Ligand SMILES: [Zn+2]
């Protein structure tokens with residue numbers, strides 16, 4: 692990984708959904724967790740791309756998947772994927788009954804056509 696200080700295993704996640712989408716009533720496809728400050732942001736296929744935006748705004752380089760059953764890490768600075776990494780403070784994913792895309796009630800019916808590529 693880029694550097695040890697990029698990961699703080701003791702910081703809990705900010706919540707079950709993308710913090711920035713929640714602020715503006717948006718929706719997301721998949722979620723990523725900042726390994727340094729716990730910020731939950733949405734993936735690059737999501738309209739908001741808030742996980743990448745968080746890296747650009749803060750310089751926090753490492754995210755972990757926040758999807759149930761996934762434990763990979765992505766290092767923006769090194770442009771590298773890691774199959775696993777340190778155990779982070781729970782919860783390690785959004786609630787299993789929270790849909791992807793989510794959250795319930797905010798996803799447009801044509802969401803699949805609006806995913807970014
Ligand atoms: Zn978002």
Ligand SMILES: [Zn+2]
Pocket residue numbers: 725726727728729730745749751
């Ligand atoms: Zn962060």
